[in-house]
Amino acid sequence: MGSRWRALDPGTQALLTLAHLRKGEALRDLATGFGISAATAWRRTRETIALLAAHAPSIRDALRHTKRTGAAFVILDGTLVRINRNQIDRPFSSGKHQRHGMNLRKLVGGPGGPGVADESLP
Known part of the structure; x- marks a missing residue:
């Protein structure tokens, strides 16, 4: 989106989503590793999945x-x-x-x- 206030850049957001989908890591554990809240991790993974589905x-x-x-x-x-x-x-x-x-x-x-x-x- 290019917003200055985003917690994750697009590459890191994609990595977060891949780790969640492929490896089955819990979002709360991933959030800790990425330095964000669990709610932000949930929103970013859902956003990435929706973006991929919209472009397919x-x-x-x-x-x-x-x-x-x-x-x-x-x-x-x-x-x-x-x-x-x-x-x-x-x-x-x-x-x-x-x-x-x-x-x-x-x-x-x-x-x-x-x-x-x-x-x-x-």
Whole structure:
């Protein structure tokens, strides 16, 4: 955002979010390590996740792009990327796999076509 009063610069905020999502570190522990309050750590991780979700292309946009490139078909595949989370975090829990993770989906266009969309959703 470029505000002078932000407690974390963008790179540090990204690192905080990665440590929280990938390693499953508790926000109160991360906050101590980054020298901020637990509430600030919570707000910054949520802000970063929302920013990433807002910039991800939608499946509809990816299909339009594939149609413009003239691919004969597309393949939609997905996988659950495991993350370490607490039991409290229901949005990141997969009932099918009985573990915490984020759904990573990829849409690939026709033979030899480029990947046209990556979408990561909780």
